[in-house]
Amino acid sequence: MPETYYTSNVFYVIGLMSGTSLDGLDIAYCKFEISNNENPKYEIIFAETIKYSNEIKQIFLDSEHVSGLVFALNDRKIGDFFGTEVKKFILKYSISRVDFVASHGHTIFHQIDKKLTVQLGHGANLAAACGLPVVCDFRTLDVALGGQGAPLVPIGDQLLFSDYFYCLNLGGIANISFQNQQNQRIAYDICPCNLPLNYLTKLLLKEYDDKGSLAANGTIKDEMLTKLNLLPFYTQNEPKSLGKEWFLHYFLPILEIDLHSIQDILATVCEHIAIQIGKQIKEHSKNLFITGGGAFNDFLVQRIKYYCPCKVIIPDEKVINFKEAIIFAWLGVLRWQNMTNTLQSVTGASADSVGGCVYLR
Numbered sequence: 001m002p003e004t005y006y007t008s009n010v011f012y013v014i015g016l017m018s019g020t021s022l023d024g025l026d027i028a029y030c031k032f033e034i035s036n037n038e039n040p041k042y043e044i045i046f047a048e049t050i051k052y053s054n055e056i057k058q059i060f061l062d063s064e065h066v067s068g069l070v071f072a073l074n075d076r077k078i079g080d081f082f083g084t085e086v087k088k089f090i091l092k093y094s095i096s097r098v099d100f101v102a103s104h105g106h107t108i109f110h111q112i113d114k115k116l117t118v119q120l121g122h123g124a125n126l127a128a129a130c131g132l133p134v135v136c137d138f139r140t141l142d143v144a145l146g147g148q149g150a151p152l153v154p155i156g157d158q159l160l161f162s163d164y165f166y167c168l169n170l171g172g173i174a175n176i177s178f179q180n181q182q183n184q185r186i187a188y189d190i191c192p193c194n195l196p197l198n199y200l201t202k203l204l205l206k207e208y209d210d211k212g213s214l215a216a217n218g219t220i221k222d223e224m225l226t227k228l229n230l231l232p233f234y235t236q237n238e239p240k241s242l243g244k245e246w247f248l249h250y251f252l253p254i255l256e257i258d259l260h261s262i263q264d265i266l267a268t269v270c271e272h273i274a275i276q277i278g279k280q281i282k283e284h285s286k287n288l289f290i291t292g293g294g295a296f297n298d299f300l301v302q303r304i305k306y307y308c309p310c311k312v313i314i315p316d317e318k319v320i321n322f323k324e325a326i327i328f329a330w331l332g333v334l335r336w337q338n339m340t341n342t343l344q345s346v347t348g349a350s351a352d353s354v355g356g357c358v359y360l361r
Contacts, residue, residue, distance in 0.1 A: 013030050026324065102333075174189070291314075342354075
């Protein structure tokens, strides 16, 4: 459990999130009220997703293959971009108070066996571009302490969304958090989600499968489904996490992509995701809170409900879209107060930690 010795206080924070699905930069301006012996209260005041230009998308896609110098330049270019977008956001909504910006960055490398996790979006450049203090680089301390560096949202699930037993995020990677029988918060990545779904739909020149209509008209490929379900990652004990590298190396080759059968592959991947999620839901009397872009995929949600016979709750659109940006804003508040924001019960690190670098203006 994180410490509960909050002093009465109010924070106004801008949270930034950029996920593996490359949908865009999520910006959420949040108010947090924290006081002794109570869970914090939050409010999303303004929120917006800035769609990435082709140039920015290409930087993300190319950065795992470029030289060290180009990578460092890309890191600073994305920091400048994030900071400029924050400044535009503040002007657009006439925001008068921001205590600091909390940025996740955009993950390029996540190779836990090498104790490596790297996100683009240099904090110093971000701070210089927007003129505000910045908290960033939330994952690296946990990884240095032997942890997975992910998922980081569970401490937010525990404190901001405590009405829900299971918190499921359907982002590029599907992950889940909940209290175990020892009343510890645990969380882990389940399987790829929007990462393969968006990869497939882009082959049809579509950004995403709107409401899952393409998958709904496909036919499940049984042999492919069996191969996906037999991937060794699924038998590993938590804590465990996934990255884009795992998707490209292990998951993608199984799909045997043929442009004439994209709908069938989409249907198969949706079924796979639903099966893997269903295996995690052991308390059928509890509720399941679903957020992330996948919550808009009606077909996927329908298949998840089939394998998860519990009460499924899907919140309003703003929470679906911006939950991770909200939670990284909250992680920033904890870091700002030098309080635990990363739980060893979740990541498997040798200790809880106060993760994040601070750049002051």
